[in-house]
Amino acid sequence: MQTEPSVGPAGEQSAGAPAAGDPASQPAHRDLNGVDNRGPREPRPRRATARFMLSHPFHLISLGFGSGLSPLLPGTIGTLFAWASFAVFADRLTVIEWGVLVIAGFFGGIVVCGFTAKRLGNDDPSPVVWDEIVAFWLVLLMVTPVSLTGQLWAFALFRFFDMVKPPPIGYFDRRLKGGFGIMFDDLVAAFFTLLVIALWRMSV
Numbered sequence: 427m428q429t430e431p432s433v434g435p436a437g438e439q440s441a442g443a444p445a446a447g448d449p450a451s452q453p454a455h456r457d458l459n460g461v462d463n464r465g466p467r468e469p470r471p472r473r474a475t476a477r478f479m480l481s482h483p484f485h486l487i488s489l490g491f492g493s494g495l496s497p498l499l500p501g502t503i504g505t506l507f508a509w510a511s512f513a514v515f516a517d518r519l520t521v522i523e524w525g526v527l528v529i530a531g532f533f534g535g536i537v538v539c540g541f542t543a544k545r546l547g548n549d550d551p552s553p554v555v556w557d558e559i560v561a562f563w564l565v566l567l568m569v570t571p572v573s574l575t576g577q578l579w580a581f582a583l584f585r586f587f588d589m590v591k592p593p594p595i596g597y598f599d600r601r602l603k604g605g606f607g608i609m610f611d612d613l614v615a616a617f618f619t620l621l622v623i624a625l626w627r628m629s630v
Contacts (some may be wrong), residue, residue: 472546474553487556488535488542494555502585504555509581516570524567532609533562540605549603558588559591561612565619583622587615 472478474495479485493507494500519527535556544556565580572580591599593609595618599611 436551439606471548471551474546474551478545482545484538485545488554490555490559493559494553500552500555501558501588503556503564505581505585505588508559509554509566509577511559512563512566519569523561523566528560528564528567531556531563532613535560535609536605538605539608541607543605550599550608554608557609557612560609561588561616564616565586568620569623580619580623584615584619587618588612591615 438532450508474485476492476495479489479492479495490500490504490507493504496503539554539556543549544552549608562581562584565584566577569576569580571607587595590609595611595614598607598614602610
């Protein structure tokens with residue numbers, strides 16, 4: 427049998443029911459005045475789209491001119507973009523000019539990648555591939571001249587180190603945040619790629 431709550435004179439609730447101003451009557455996340463005390467909510471991560479990319483020049487660069495928008499393996503697609511663009515400009519830029527481009531790309535990438543990551547609400551969003559582009563430019567610059575097969579091995583090694591992130595790459599990826607963290611772990615992946623290639627060349 428369902429019972430009605432007992433109500434006293436003038437509509438008063440019986441003893442045991444929390445009064446309107448009683449802390450027990452307030453949700454756990456509200457204070458006595460009913461104000462939400464949970465603090466500011468974390469912004470929900472945004473999805474990188476073509477419209478988002480075109481909304482700011484920094485997004486266009488950090489998303490690899492659209493290569494980072496790939497729904498599958500954006501880091502790999504971004505690295506392929508780096509490979510293709512290097513092939514296009516290899517004979518048009520000197521080694522010094524490539525070096526300046528890589529250095530400027532790294533330090534500029536700290537700013538543009540950090541800016542885009544903040545707008546996307548993610549410390550290291552996968553569509554941000556400028557880090558892969560600059561790092562693989564460095565790899566190709568250091569191994570050139572090399573055959574197409576040699577470039578393919580460099581590509582495979584770089585993707586291995588960037589995706590698997592063995593120590594210490596994984597350490598830097600977890601500890602370093604912001605634009606610098608985005609750029610630096612790929613620079614370390616490039617270093618280990620070049621180290622393996624150098625050791626292989628010394629052994630043959």
